């Protein structure tokens with residue numbers, strides 16, 4: 245992770261349906277910030293790693309699933325910053341050699357597998373205090389990197405955009421809410437902020453975003469999370485959803501995946517069709533990255549490899565045998 249941050253590009257995308265509805269769409273290519281440390285995870289880690297260095301921590305402890313973009317990104321970012329990394333992973337040890345986790349270990353992350361019941365304590369104060377006692381010189385970073393330092397990093401997206409273009413609305417996928425909270429903080433109620441929830445939820449994400457926001461930002465009213473575009477739940481999608489994402493990606497020449505950015509695309513298309521946007525509305529899509537997540541879907545036969553963008557880096561087994 246470079247200390248000087250690169251500024252990600254803003255790119256206009258064209259599609260007949262945008263013309264038909266007379267809206268303009270640009271995409272903020274955070275997926276291009278780094279090949280591996282992708283998109284929003286790079287932004288969210290930036291000040292966390294700086295903080296870890298500043299306090300003289302030995303390393304980072306963080307949390308994620310077996311296919312986590314955050315775990316993958318955090319492992320390499322820590323290596324680059326000469327910090328140790330411990331990943332507390334939800335799920336079976338038998339997953340340790342999948343694409344995501346084999347790379348994480350290759351970059352030096354130490355993995356500790358816990359069952360779902362234990363993983364549920366990941367934000368529990370007692371549990372975290374015990375963990376901190378066990379690893380006194382480590383900075384504990386929550387799942388997905390979403391804490392107040394992450395918001396500072398994400399807020400910089402808006403600073404960049406304010407220099408790059410004029411727009412009315414910014415759209416982003418929402419997982420844990422940290423990304424959206426950072427955008428809200430950085431935006432200072434200048435634009436409409438639309439979060440697309442990629443999971444089924446009962447308004448706890450809105451609550452979580454509010455909890456993450458500093459006091460002065462809690463009164464902003466210019467944001468919402470849309471809950472009707474999760475396509476069945478986290479990482480769930482139908483063959484038809486995948487086909488629509490794939491053909492949109494082909495058309496605009498930008499790679500997406502169906503867990504995060506793809507669901508934002510489907511939401512955009514559905515909202516447009518429903519007449520949600522007004523004529524000449526200028527929309528910016530935040531491409532949050534996450535293409536490494538495709539590997540796990542190829543391996544499990546959930547997607548056909550030839551239809552989707554190339555993985556950022558080759559699987560580690562092939563790499564070492566070549």
Ligand SMILES: *Cc1c(COP(=O)(O)O)cnc(C)c1O
Pocket residue numbers: 283284285313314388390417418419420421422423424504505532533534535
């Ligand atoms: C983690 C992630 C998100 C969700 O970000 P949150 O801050 O957890 O809401 C969106 N897109 C991609 C590609 C991600 O990896």
